[in-house]
Amino acid sequence: MSTDSRAFRARSWIMAGCGALCLLVPAAARAQEKPDDSVAALRHEIEEMKKAYEERISALEKRLAEVETAPPPAPEALPSEPQVAAASPTEAPAAGGGPAQTSNYFNPGISVIGNFLAVGGHNPVENLPAADLRESEVGIQAIVDPYARADFFLSFGEEGVDVEEGFATFTSLPAQLLAKVGRMRTAFGKVNGLHLHVLPWPDEPLPVVNLLGGEEGWIGTGVSIARLLPVGDVFTEGTLQIFRGQAEGLFAGERRGDLSYNGHYRVFMDLTEAANLDLGLSYGVGPNGTAENADTRLQGLDLTYRWKPLQTGSYRSATLRGEVYRSRREQPDGTQKAIGWYASGDYQLAKRWFLGARYEASDHADDDSLRDTGAAGTLTFWPSEFSQLRAELRRRHYSLTGETANELLLQLQFAIGAHGAHPF
């Protein structure tokens, strides 16, 4: 890189200069043959100079290093906005390897995750297409200012776009608080808070589909406040969320004052260095719209056990996860008390191979006499950190029609753009 060679050249000039001085000055001192004390004085002076030069060199080196470590400007951005570069021709050379265009420099990190799903088998109830680019999730993320960051996740289907999430997170609040404002996946249970592409399956489990309003799960628009509540060295966190009273398939409040609420309490414990336990309790309530003041109350319990030996963590790991949801839905024809749960396990066979199984069962939220059940096995292969192939064999029994469907789901997920953090 040019900065490197420039830095090297500058450094070598300074070095050479110092070297020359160090050689010349004592030689001059010797030539003059002064008495001992003045030689000592000269020596002292030289030492001082040497010290001063060394300090200046290290200061320069530090500055150079800072310039070197400054992230380079996005090169592909240059041709797209030539007028900006033309408008300020003096800026680019003066920056010396720094960002040439601040307007582009502060652009957010952008990533796109493609989620392709092919389905074989016969299913008259959930009739997924044979091949589907199910979701193209565009993530746009950046820090807003010293107080907040923003995250947008736009979910493009083959037709139409959804704002899956779009919120600001206030990261520097007092009293161990963290606030999110906007539209977000509700912190109800475990998988509801996760995006589809990070789940260990290509599909959402039945309790989410039947009790949280459908495949999308519960997404709320409003405010979320979370506080750290450490118990000794154990991580616990309480979250309170207040959303408007509408959520697709779940809540349908008509008045502005009809809000929905969610509370979540999470405990995380390191059992050993390799194993940990994650426990969550959730409680949600909101107007379901079937009658005036008719509410749906939701309770959730989630438990995740993870095992991942650090030494060989990239080759062996296991996760056991289970959730139970209860839904109490007030309807004109009587209150429906539905229950749903799933249990799943995943085992890492090799660096890039994972094997998993899931059992699921859930009543219908609006009719607790109907219970769907299902079982699935998955095999996942990660060609690299940025792509993933998954096969799921799934059997589901639908109580409404009494039909049983056996299907094969083949999923390809691929991510481009900014490197997101690995989900945990």
Place this chain on the structure above:
Amino acid sequence: MKRNLLAASAFVALASLSSAAEAKLRVVTSLQDLASIAQSVGGDRVETFALAKGYQDPHFVDAKPSFVLQLSRADLLIVAGLELEIGYLPPLLDQSRNDKVHSGNPGYLDASIGCDILQRPTAQVTRAMGDVHPFGNPHYWTDPNNGRVIARSIAARLSQLDPAGSAAYQRNLAAFEQRLAQKEAEWMAKMAPFAGTKVVTFHDSWPNFAKHFKLAIVGHVEPKPGIPPTPSHTLDTINLIQAQKVPVILVEPYFDRKTPDYIAGKTGAAVATFYPSVGGTPAIKDYFALFDTDVDAFVAAMKGKK
């Protein structure tokens, strides 16, 4: 505005320090190497905690909530930088509720600043090259010269956060540098007979070590960074080792030894477990022991070779 904030936070840090008498500065680091150096420089005025363990692949660290708690209590966060921590640190920081240790504040120190960083890409990088780091190779602490730079940065930053301890930090730094110079001479003497030796490494973690100790890395067991060995690449590596008479394969402790052992069986090269970090084994207690162990491992592997 920003400066006022900084001044205010520095003042608050100072006030809280002086009020809590001998309260130690809490230093959280991403790597145990950085924790070791911070402990040497900070002495009994600091307590350190490393997120990644030395025997763990530093690219794949889980963003465990228990780390959130550590970060929420930290006075100083020291990271290796160069996007080594990108897979886990950003969400932890966001949840830490601790503005002090966010990037841009004095409580955040990127240890790579001022270090000799190798393999900075000179052309556009794409992920076709594997898991490449667009800001250069992040395994730079395996050069003792960089260790010295890191120690100086840490001493300066600790002095800034805790001016009362400034003299102690400078004293500790001088002791660290003196010990490092002495050890460095020892390591160089041990490695000198092997100058120019060709080596193959599993992952590209060792360019700084190789540069300092004058080894020539000619290949990797991984076909591309982060991509596990493939049969065809393994064959290429065997041919390479035979053609270039490479005597030793260096393997980081968290990788599967199967392929390197297979290659060694075919070529007669020795396989040496090379620890990239402090804590890789219980014996590697500090930054000096790291080089002691690796240098000795190399010398042992080269016994009877050449």
